[in-house]
Amino acid sequence: MKEIKEYIRDIPDFPKEGIVFKDISPLLNHSDTFNRVIEMWKERYANHGIDTVVGVEARGFVFAAAVAYAIGAGCVMIRKPRELPYKTFSKTYDLEYGTDTLEVHQDAIDPGNKVLVIDDVLATGGTMEAVLELLMDNFKCELVEVTFLMELSFLGGRDKMKNLPVYSLVSY
Ligand SMILES: O=P(O)(O)OC[C@H]1O[C@H](OP(=O)(O)OP(=O)(O)O)[C@H](O)[C@@H]1O
Numbered sequence: 401m402k403e404i405k406e407y408i409r410d411i412p413d414f415p416k417e418g419i420v421f422k423d424i425s426p427l428l429n430h431s432d433t434f435n436r437v438i439e440m441w442k443e444r445y446a447n448h449g450i451d452t453v454v455g456v457e458a459r460g461f462v463f464a465a466a467v468a469y470a471i472g473a474g475c476v477m478i479r480k481p482r483e484l485p486y487k488t489f490s491k492t493y494d495l496e497y498g499t500d501t502l503e504v505h506q507d508a509i510d511p512g513n514k515v516l517v518i519d520d521v522l523a524t525g526g527t528m529e530a531v532l533e534l535l536m537d538n539f540k541c542e543l544v545e546v547t548f549l550m551e552l553s554f555l556g557g558r559d560k561m562k563n564l565p566v567y568s569l570v571s572y
């Protein structure tokens with residue numbers, strides 16, 4: 401059986417010069433490997449009473465929905481601005497240049513819910529730090545773990561994860 405990493409391809413200079421983009425398209429399009437990564441998450445989280453799996457737009461949705469289904473939990477979307485139709489909470493955070501904002505529906509998570517947060521990539525950690533602050537500032541939920549398909553460990557994003565447990569299926 402091939403390594404999961406063999407289904408993640410490097411695209412140099414995307415979306416700008418100097419960035420090596422980790423493209424998960426081959427992994428998603430290889431049924432055995434897609435199935436395998438969802439099963440790995442299922443094995444880890446199936447018996448933890450998780451109520452809600454939170455996914456981050458856009459690539460995070462693919463994994464969050466599959467894991468939520470696999471472990472019998474609900475699924476919540478964290479979206480970029482002006483995409484969610486109901487009342488939202490929002491969090492604006494700094495990027496390399498400028499700022500960005502993430503939003504979640506105000507009724508997305510009930511008090512006391514056990515929550516797993518998923519995204520495809522942990523790079524600088526800026527996105528997930530904003531997601532965690534958005535959740536912690538607005539919901540009285542229990543954040544069980546933050547999990548990623550892949551972690552670019554040389555960028556040090558793990559240090560921004562609010563002392564929560566962090567679990568990555570593959571690491572570079
Ligand atoms: O740790 P960071 O440096 O914040 O980077 C990680 C984020 O970057 C990518 O999202 P992107 O904004 O490219 O959105 P997409 O999923 O919609 O392509 C990735 O899916 C993570 O959400």
Ligand SMILES: Nc1ncnc2[nH]cnc12
Nearest residue numbers: 419420421422423521523
């Ligand atoms: N190098 C990278 N590849 C894919 N997604 C990313 N998100 C942030 N950095 C990334």
